[in-house]
Amino acid sequence: MTSKQLLPLAALLALSLAGCGKYESKWEARQACKEWEKGGESFSYVAGQYQGEGDTRACLEEDGIILGIEMKAKTKEDRIATWTAGANKDHLYEVKKRYRYD
Numbered sequence: 001m002t003s004k005q006l007l008p009l010a011a012l013l014a015l016s017l018a019g020c021g022k023y024e025s026k027w028e029a030r031q032a033c034k035e036w037e038k039g040g041e042s043f044s045y046v047a048g049q050y051q052g053e054g055d056t057r058a059c060l061e062e063d064g065i066i067l068g069i070e071m072k073a074k075t076k077e078d079r080i081a082t083w084t085a086g087a088n089k090d091h092l093y094e095v096k097k098r099y100r101y102d
């Protein structure tokens with residue numbers, strides 16, 4: 001086969017693989033995220049009336065994907081200050097990893 005004949009086949013193969021997830025199951029994707037999550041840090045805090053524990057990494061499940069999120073604050077003091085600031089903590093995290101599955 002010539003390179004002109006192989007080009008359409010390569011394009012077709014690339015398109016067929018584009019929809020495939022990295023992990024074959026939701027369980028495998030969740031396990032991979034949990035393993036990544038272990039690399040984060042846990043912290044305890046006492047701030048006024050607030051007392052508890054927090055983690056710098058977490059996994060969130062969405063449709064067809066599990067997101068590895070990490071706290072934006074880098075120092076313990078900043079983590080405690082932002083963690084105790086309010087009930088909605090979504091803005092304190094950013095997506096660092098994406099675990100796709102089929």
